[in-house]
Amino acid sequence: MRLVCGIWKEGAESMEKRNTNQTYGETLVRLGETRKNLVVVEADLMKASGSAAFVKAYPNRQYNVGIAEQNLIGFSAGLAATGKIPFASTFACFAAQRACDQAVNAVAYNNFNVKIIGTSAGLTSEKNGGTHISVADLAIYRAIPRFQVFDPGDAEEFAQVLEYAADYVGPVYIRSNKGDFPVFHSPDYQFKPSVAEVLQDGADVGLITTGITTNEGIQACQELNRKGIEVYHLHMGTIKPFDEQAVLDCVSKVKKIVTVENHSIIGSLGSAVAEVLAKHGTQAKLVQLGLRDCFGETATLDYMMHKHGIDASGIIETITQL
Amino acid sequence: MDLQKKAAQLRTKTFEVITQAGGGHYGGSLSAVEIMTVLYYDVMNLSGGIAAKDRDRFILCKGHSGPPLYVILADKGFIAEERLKELDQNGGSLPKHVDRLKVQGIDYSSGSLGQGLSVACGMAASLKEKYPDTRVYALLGDGECDEGQVWEAAMLARQYQLDNLIGIVDYNQCQIDGRTSQVINLEPFADKWRAFGWNVLECDGHDTNALQKTITQAKLHHGQPTIIIAHTKKGRGVSFMEDNYIWHSGKITQEQFEIGLRDLEGRG
Structure with a gap:
């Protein structure tokens, strides 16, 4: 047996853990330095997504639409239509289910450059329970034409997927898994x-x-x-x-x-x-x-x-x- | 330009184009002709061309009313006149519901009702930063206002004081299954918008002078988005269609086509 990619440190226990939400905020702050059109759109879940750091760094580049996920995605489509790179986030269950038609029509059918971040994805929603645990978000976004879909394995990959999404022109759905998880990818x-x-x-x-x-x-x-x-x-x-x-x-x-x-x-x-x-x-x-x-x-x-x-x-x- | 006369010409052409396509959404297309005419031939700043970042934007939220918009885009030279024959045709380039990726001059592909105002809000919020004189016009159907998302967007527009956003409702009081008062009553409609924090104006949606004055008034208003409730008739101008909800969409016979043409020519 041989290791094809030397990407994990010896022993799972020794892996550093990193928080996904913290990674989201820190990465957006970094990406936003040079990408002046990058904006964050929230639906009253800024604390849950981790974008608060971005809002602190660039207070004029955040929009909060309130508890209105359909509007979150439609509004983001309009921002993208006029040159912004919106990172719109809400719980994965709402991003995929409540705003499904908006993702299909306002974003994908129009081919607008919107990045949708599904937070607390899958079972990482934990004690919010069955209504909040997205069991179908990947299936839904996978079936929507023009969307690229990602479920990163750790915070390092998540950060790099965010960077890729910021520069790729087109609709993207990225899962954000709530919690602290071992980073198995190496710094290089x-x-x-x-x-x-x-x-x-x-x-x-x-x-x-x-x-x-x-x-x-x-x-x-x-x-x-x-x-x-x-x-x-x-x-x-x-x-x-x-x-x-x-x-x-x-x-x-x-x-x-x-x-x-x-x-x-x-x-x-x-x-x-x-x-x-x-x-x-x-x-x-x-x-x-x-x-x-x-x-x-x-x-x-x-x-x-x-x-x-x-x-x-x-x-x-x-x-x-x- | 005599806008009333221009609208009459565009209405006749719209009636012909829909009929040539084998039928379609006559009702809401014919009710919105004057509104689109005033926007495209008087109000909207399109002087820098489609590519100009600071030009005004138009969101046809009620995407099924594409035919008059296509007729206008052809009349103004944005698309070739020949393409009007392709409306709704297999492999054609003019889909029933307006499509920005297929038709130059369309700012948003709509069809799924209730979403356009949110998109218009996003455009308005973004454009306001760099181009304070640029305006976003969103034409909504009245039945479309049954959709909850319209009211999500209405709250947002007020919150962000999007006074560069002007919504116009084609208030023909008809939807597919009946009159709006019988399906889902929108009244008190103006009060609803006021309660959501909008500046509310009303006018005759078939009177181009009234539309010009009302939109001018809307452009002068600051601090709030404006909604114009434009009172219209579904199927306007065609005797057997006018104010009759069954003509939301349909097909007509050659005889009905000839009656319609006579009606429209008589009015024009």
Whole structure:
């Protein structure tokens, strides 16, 4: 077994943790220095997104539309139409569901340069519970033409995705996962859109993860390594455009694949992998881990990740039973 | 220019273009002709061309009323007259609902009702910083004001004191399923806008002089966005369509087309 990308420090426990919301604010402040048209649009969730630092640095470059997510996205479309680069954020559940038609029509159909940040994504909404846990945001945005869709694995990747989005001209949806998470990317890491990262080579089973499940996958791989199970681990920070070749490369080595996502198993990472396998007539067993057509609940992240089998122990259990 | 006469010509052309397309949204297209005529032939600053950053913007929130706008854009030379034949046609370049990516001169692709005013707010907020004299005009349908997002935008426009935003409601009092008073009553409509903090003006939406004066008055108002409630008739000018909600959209026979043309020529 060999490490293809030297991107994580030795031992999961030694990884530095960084806060996603803090990263959002700090990154926007940095990006806003040279990009004078970059503005922030909020819907009364400025504290939850982390954009307060940007507002403090550039008080005249923030708009707050109040608790009105449809208006958040429509208003942002108008800003973009006149040359601004709006970063509009709200909880991922509202960004995808409440403002879905606005994302489709006001942004994507018009091809306006709006960046939508879905905060407290998936189970990271934790105790806000089932109404606030977005189980379908990636599926929804993935199905909207012209949108690029990202679920970064850690704060380093998140910051670089934000920078990419600021300079890419077109609609973008980015998940922001609330909390402090280990940073597995090294400081010299360079984000490449729609290019999956091979975190570990292996010949027994393929593991494809995205967002916060990649850290769980890394931990699982360490334990599985000790058990002598060789895992080909792929991190998919970009959900659309999807890196088909990376899946084909994976399946050229293994015939059993496990996908893991902080999302419904319908319509996002696992579905995208299934589509690639079917499209190319590739024979492989696919096990999709995620929320199995159900809602979240009022609980901690650890509890729910364990319950849905998307934490390290769940991944280990699934892979060892394959 | 005699704007009333110009509007009459554009109305006839709009009626012909929709009919040639095999039918369409006659009602709300014919009710909005004078409003668009006054905007495009008198009020709006388009002197620097479409590419000018400081030009006025027009958001047709009620995107199904595209035909008169297309007719105006063709008349003004923004698009080729020949393209009017492509309205609603397979593979054609003029979609039923206005499309900015296909038609030069369209500022916003609409169709999903209730969203245009939010977009207009974003444009107005952004333009106000650099181009204080630039105005954003948003033409809303009255039935469209059933949509909650209109009122989200209304609150925002007041909060940000978007006095460079002028909304015009084509108040023809008809929507697809009936008269607005019977489906969802908008009244007291002017009071609603006042309660949301807007400067409210009203006028006859088919009288070009009244529209000119009212929009001029709106442009002089500071500190608040202005809404102009333009009282109109759905299907204006065509005897069997006028003020009849069933003509929100539809197809007509050759005989009806000839009746309509006679009506319009008689009025023009």
